[in-house]
Amino acid sequence: xxxxxxxxxxxxxxxxxxxxxxxxxxxxxxxxxxxxxxxxxxxxxxxxxxxxxxxxxxxxxxxxxxxxxxxxxxxxxxxxxxxxxxxxxxxxxxxxxxxxxxxxxxxxxxxxxxxxxxxxxxxxxxxxxxxxxxxxxxxxxxxxxxxxxxxxxxxxxxxxxxxxxxxxxxxxxxxxxxxxxxxxxxxxxxxxxxxxxxxxxxxxxxxxx
Numbered sequence: 001x002x003x004x005x006x007x008x009x010x011x012x013x014x015x016x017x018x019x020x021x022x023x024x025x026x027x028x029x030x031x032x033x034x035x036x037x038x039x040x041x042x043x044x045x046x047x048x049x050x051x052x053x054x055x056x057x058x059x060x061x062x063x064x065x066x067x068x069x070x071x072x073x074x075x076x077x078x079x080x081x082x083x084x085x086x087x088x089x090x091x092x093x094x095x096x097x098x099x100x101x102x103x104x105x106x107x108x109x110x111x112x113x114x115x116x117x118x119x120x121x122x123x124x125x126x127x128x129x130x131x132x133x134x135x136x137x138x139x140x141x142x143x144x145x146x147x148x149x150x151x152x153x154x155x156x157x158x159x160x161x162x163x164x165x166x167x168x169x170x171x172x173x174x175x176x177x178x179x180x181x182x183x184x185x186x187x188x189x190x191x192x193x194x195x196x197x198x199x200x201x202x203x204x205x206x207x208x209x
Contacts, residue, residue, distance in 0.1 A: 010048055013038050014059045022101025026056065057122050060106060063099050067091070068125060071132035081140030085205065086198045088136060092159050093194050097186065100167060103160075130156070137205070146205045155201060162197050163189075 016038040020029040031052055035042035049055040070091050074084060096103050133152060140146035166173055170185070179185040 009040060009044070010058075011062075013040060013045055013048065013055070014062050017055055017059055018063075018099075018102060021056070021059075021105050026052070026105040031055075056102075056105065059102060060122050061125065063102060064095060065125065067095055068128055068132070071129055075132055075135050081136070081143055081145045082202060082206070084136050084139070085201060088133065089159055089198050089201060090194060092156070093163060093189065093197065096160060096163055097189050104164070104168075140205065147207055150205060155204070158201065158204070159197055162200065163193070166193055 013034060017029070017034050020033055020037060024033070029052075031045055032042055034055070035045045038045070045055075049058055071088070074087055074091065077084065077087075079087065130153060133155060137146055137150060137152050137155075141148055141150075166189070173179065174185060177188065179188055
C-alpha cells in the first residue's frame with residue numbers, strides 16, 4: 001500500500017488519525033494532535049509518513065485497498081450483468097458507510113488539484129477499480145443487456161455522490177424519515193438508499209422498454 005510497510009506503531013497512528021480526521025476534519029487536525037493522541041513522538045510520525053497528506057493517503061489505502069480484490073472477485077462471479085452491478089453498488093456503499101469520516105475528508109475538505117498531486121497511489125488504486133467496473137459493464141454490453149452509450153467513469157460519482165448528499169444532510173433525513181436511532185439510520189442506508197441507487201444506476205444502464 002503506497003510502498004508503506006505497516007507495523008503496529010504505524011497502524012496505531014493511522015487509527016488515531018482516522019478518529020481525529022473524522023471528528024475535527026483534516027484541516028482541524030495537526031500532526032502534533034495525532035502524535036499526542038497516539039502517544040508517539042512527533043518526529044516518528046513525520047518519519048513514517050512525511051506530510052499530513054501522505055498520512056491521509058496511507059489511511060485511505062489501509063482502509064480501501066481490499067476493495068480492489070473485492071471488485072476483481074466480483075468480476076469472476078457467475079452472475080447476470082445487472083446482479084453484478086447491484087452487488088458492486090452494495091460493496092461501494094458498505095465501504096463508504098463504514099468509513100464515512102475519511103471519505104468526507106477526502107471528497108470535501110481537500111482541494112482536488114492538491115489531492116491528485118499528493119495522492120498518486122490512491123489515484124492509481126481508483127484507476128484499477130475503474131477498470132474492474134468497465135469490465136463488468138462490458139460484460140453486460142456484450143450480452144446486449146446494457147446500453148452502448150454509457151459514460152462509465154460517471155457511474156462511481158453517481159453512486160458516491162448520492163450517498164454523500166444523503167449523509168451530509170443527515171439531520172434533515174433523520175427527521176423526515178423518522179430514523180430515530182443510529183441503527184435505523186444505518187439500516188436505511190443498507191436497504192432503502194442502496195436500493196434507490198441500484199434503481200438509478202439500472203435506469204442509466206438498461207435499454208428502455
